[in-house]
Amino acid sequence: MKYKLLGTLVATAAIACVSIASAGTLDDVKKRGHLKCAINTGLPGFAYTDDKGNWTGFDVAYCRALAAAVLGDPNKVKYKNTTGKTRFPTLASGEVDVLSRNTTWTLSRDVDLGFTFLGVSYYDGQGFIGRKSLGVKSAKDLDGASVCIQTGTTTELNLADFFRSNNIKYEPVPIETNSEARAGYLAERCDVYTTDASGLAATKSTFKDASKHMVFPEIISKEPLGPLVRQGDDQWADIGRWVLNSLIIAEELNITKANVSAKANGTKNPEVNRLLGTEGSIGKMLGLDPKWAVRAISAHGNYSEIFEKFIGKNTPLGLARGQNALYNKGGILYAPPVR
Amino acid sequence: MNTTDINYSKTGKSRPPPANTVGLIGWVRTNLFNGLLNTCLTFISCYLLWLIIPPLLDWAIFNADFTGNVGRECTTDGACWAWLDQRIEQFLYGFYPAGSYWRVNLAILLLFPALAYVLFENLPFSNYGRWYSLAYPFLAAFLLVGGFGLEGITTDKFGGFMLNLVAGLSGIIFSLPIGILLALGRRSKLPAVRLLSVTFIEFIRGVPLITLLFVAIIILQLFLPPNVSVDQLVRVMIMITLFASAYMAEVIRGGLQAIPNGQYEAAQAMGLGYWQSMRLIILPQALKISIPGIVNTFIGLFKDTTLVIIIGLFDILGQARVLQTNPDWMGKVDHETYLLAAIFFFVICFSISRYSINLEKRLDTNRD
Numbered sequence: 001m002k003y004k005l006l007g008t009l010v011a012t013a014a015i016a017c018v019s020i021a022s023a024g025t026l027d028d029v030k031k032r033g034h035l036k037c038a039i040n041t042g043l044p045g046f047a048y049t050d051d052k053g054n055w056t057g058f059d060v061a062y063c064r065a066l067a068a069a070v071l072g073d074p075n076k077v078k079y080k081n082t083t084g085k086t087r088f089p090t091l092a093s094g095e096v097d098v099l100s101r102n103t104t105w106t107l108s109r110d111v112d113l114g115f116t117f118l119g120v121s122y123y124d125g126q127g128f129i130g131r132k133s134l135g136v137k138s139a140k141d142l143d144g145a146s147v148c149i150q151t152g153t154t155t156e157l158n159l160a161d162f163f164r165s166n167n168i169k170y171e172p173v174p175i176e177t178n179s180e181a182r183a184g185y186l187a188e189r190c191d192v193y194t195t196d197a198s199g200l201a202a203t204k205s206t207f208k209d210a211s212k213h214m215v216f217p218e219i220i221s222k223e224p225l226g227p228l229v230r231q232g233d234d235q236w237a238d239i240g241r242w243v244l245n246s247l248i249i250a251e252e253l254n255i256t257k258a259n260v261s262a263k264a265n266g267t268k269n270p271e272v273n274r275l276l277g278t279e280g281s282i283g284k285m286l287g288l289d290p291k292w293a294v295r296a297i298s299a300h301g302n303y304s305e306i307f308e309k310f311i312g313k314n315t316p317l318g319l320a321r322g323q324n325a326l327y328n329k330g331g332i333l334y335a336p337p338v339r
Numbered sequence: 340m341n342t343t344d345i346n347y348s349k350t351g352k353s354r355p356p357p358a359n360t361v362g363l364i365g366w367v368r369t370n371l372f373n374g375l376l377n378t379c380l381t382f383i384s385c386y387l388l389w390l391i392i393p394p395l396l397d398w399a400i401f402n403a404d405f406t407g408n409v410g411r412e413c414t415t416d417g418a419c420w421a422w423l424d425q426r427i428e429q430f431l432y433g434f435y436p437a438g439s440y441w442r443v444n445l446a447i448l449l450l451f452p453a454l455a456y457v458l459f460e461n462l463p464f465s466n467y468g469r470w471y472s473l474a475y476p477f478l479a480a481f482l483l484v485g486g487f488g489l490e491g492i493t494t495d496k497f498g499g500f501m502l503n504l505v506a507g508l509s510g511i512i513f514s515l516p517i518g519i520l521l522a523l524g525r526r527s528k529l530p531a532v533r534l535l536s537v538t539f540i541e542f543i544r545g546v547p548l549i550t551l552l553f554v555a556i557i558i559l560q561l562f563l564p565p566n567v568s569v570d571q572l573v574r575v576m577i578m579i580t581l582f583a584s585a586y587m588a589e590v591i592r593g594g595l596q597a598i599p600n601g602q603y604e605a606a607q608a609m610g611l612g613y614w615q616s617m618r619l620i621i622l623p624q625a626l627k628i629s630i631p632g633i634v635n636t637f638i639g640l641f642k643d644t645t646l647v648i649i650i651g652l653f654d655i656l657g658q659a660r661v662l663q664t665n666p667d668w669m670g671k672v673d674h675e676t677y678l679l680a681a682i683f684f685f686v687i688c689f690s691i692s693r694y695s696i697n698l699e700k701r702l703d704t705n706r707d
Contacts, residue, residue, distance in 0.1 A: 041651060042664035049661050051425040053434045078495070081651035089557040090651075179663040183673050206670020316411075316666040 025097055025229070025236035026070065026287055034076040037063035038096040041081045043178060044202045045311035045319075046102050055079050058310040059100045061300040062121060062227055066098060066243045069292040074299040083176070084152035088113055091230060098240055100227040102196070104154045109228075118241040120226045122198070123323040123332060125219035126158050129185070129200050130192035132214050139192075139218040143168040148181045148190035150174075155195055158221040182206070192216075196223050202317040239286050246293040248335040249275060250302035252326055257301030264294045275338045282338060303333070399678070410671035419671045422662060423679075430658045430679065433498015439490065443501050446482040449475065450508075458694065476512060494572035498653040500683050506572070506654075507641040507687075510579045514640065515633070517580065518587025519626075523617065525592055536588070543585035548643055551578045556650040575647055583640040590636055594629035595621065627702045634695035638688045655680045 064074035273279035277290030325331025402417025413419035453475035456468035524536030606616030659676035
């Protein structure tokens with residue numbers, strides 16, 4: 001709690017100081033030759049290292065797409081690993097250009113901390129996992145339970161809200177990282193463990209005796225996760241927002257990593273042509289060249305390809321698209337048109 | 340008195356001691372079974388070891404999986420060591436470029452003679468050796484970071500156990516002299532020097548290390564001009580060093596206070612100036628008394644280097660956590676990775692502590 005307060009103070013102080021120097025991030029990045037992207041210190045499927053020591057994952061893929069769009073090479077990214085506490089001060093102090101670290105879009109972060117959210121890359125919600133031997137069928141029956149929880153996150157606040165509004169008591173067991181929380185839960189330091197539903201699915205899939213645990217039906221919060229930048233540089237925010245949108249639109253238009261270069265030579269679909277730069281001048285409006293979206297999509301493919309590669313059905317996380325399907329396929333993923 | 344006894348006394352040889360007081364049996368009798376209480380304790384300890392050790396060995400070795408490319412291939416009840424093969428380099432070197440591992444190895448290899456010339460006397464070429472030891476930190480920095488013809492490698496690539504060693508050793512090397520100066524400053528007769536030292540020591544000791552690191556990483560950036568940026572690792576090393584120096588100063592001050600006033604007066608009576616008397620009379624004695632405390636601080640400092648995780652650097656513990664969040668290994672390697680990190684830390688900390696015992700014995704000049 002102490003550190004969270006400190007973090008908020010620092011972030012606020014930081015905003016006050018750097019708001020003068022924050023114009024022209026695009027120029028800074030181009031001059032520097034690489035993008036500085038803040039990611040998690042490790043979250044299954046979203047940010048982790050491969051056996052060569054390279055960072056990879058769902059959140060990392062966005063950084064790479066952005067670097068490809070701006071600098072022409074998805075590898076021109078320097079990652080800065082941040083914890084739940086250090087992420088906001090790191091972004092605010094100007095040490096990174098963009099934060100892509102499963103961060104929930106909330107009013108206070110958007111307004112009070114002075115960040116601009118670029119959209120939603122993953123719709124999540126907070127849930128609970130508990131041992132079946134507790135004999136509890138719903139999170140509302142958890143009166144007096146001890147709850148393992150990651151500190152410095154919205155999860156902590158949602159939990160307090162949920163228990164207060166249902167007028168039941170709980171005992172929080174605050175833990176710094178996700179993997180420690182999982183270990184704590186397995187070592188029975190707490191009765192239930194709460195985090196975003198995506199994290200719960202991932203966690204449950206690693207248990208030896210998964211059948212002895214259950215995810216409770218309640219989803220107690222909305223957790224729209226997405227990338228964010230500092231307030232005050234609208235051009236940079238626009239670029240970040242439309243790189244994210246371009247990946248979602250690419251899925252809508254069936255542009256994939258495999259066919260993007262072919263389609264970039266021109267198609268019959270004017271929307272595809274506008275996005276891929278053979279018609280209109282959206283690249284110029286953004287301050288980029290016409291082929292920016294081609295490169296962004298070439299990095300890891302469209303939204304669906306990124307999803308399936310890092311967190312989808314065939315990965316150890318095995319997440320279903322659910323809410324994160326396109327709006328015309330039963331989900332709520334909806335990107336404004338390119339026009 | 341029989342004849343053999345007479346023979347012994349005639350030849351001047353002493354009789355061998357009874358068989359049950361020497362050798363293995365003698366040792367066991369005097370150390371493990373001398374008295375009822377100790378006998379009971381011995382049996383209880385043996386029982387506890389028997390409870391703990393076989394299952395641990397079963398888990399860690401006999402039932403363990405050593406092969407496989409992903410965690411799912413570890414199917415036995417024992418430990419899963421399959422990751423060691425592809426990940427050990429990251430645990431040792433972090434994100435350092437694989438082609439340049441030799442630079443780290445060479446730096447570590449060169450460390451041994453540098454340490455030897457500081458720690459042991461009577462080595463050949465010790466005149467040059469001392470200079471070599473002094474130059475070593477710069478040599479190591481050159482090897483690790485590059486420049487002057489070597490390919491430059493930024494410090495954000497540092498990681499794994501190498502990062503613990505770099506941060507820990509630099510802290511150890513610099514905190515001792517700074518600590519000595521602070522301790523002397525705190526006992527100085529000059530008010531300004533004394534006030535400065537006291538303020539510094541009390542401020543640093545009054546703040547948790549994690550807060551200092553946070554200040555170094557986040558807040559410092561706000562006060563520096565936009566183009567000036569001090570390297571992250573350097574900031575961390577400075578903070579760890581300052582933190583350890585404050586504790587070191589208090590340990591050494593304890594040693595200084597234990598020196599009887601007569602020694603100070605004797606030094607003055609000899610006509611020695613302040614620095615001479617400190618160097619020749621007071622500090623050698625004070626430091627000798629302070630060795631256990633100094634080593635304690637060193638070991639604490641070395642373990643504190645794991646805090647670099649909060650600023651996004653991945654020491655060996657950080658690498659363990661990263662591997663635990665890799666979807667391929669998730670949930671399979673929690674204990675194993677921590678165990679590996681623990682072994683590395685134990686080896687280093689235990690060696691430091693053994694050396695300090697050796698040093699205490701060597702410097703023991705009590706003649707009573």
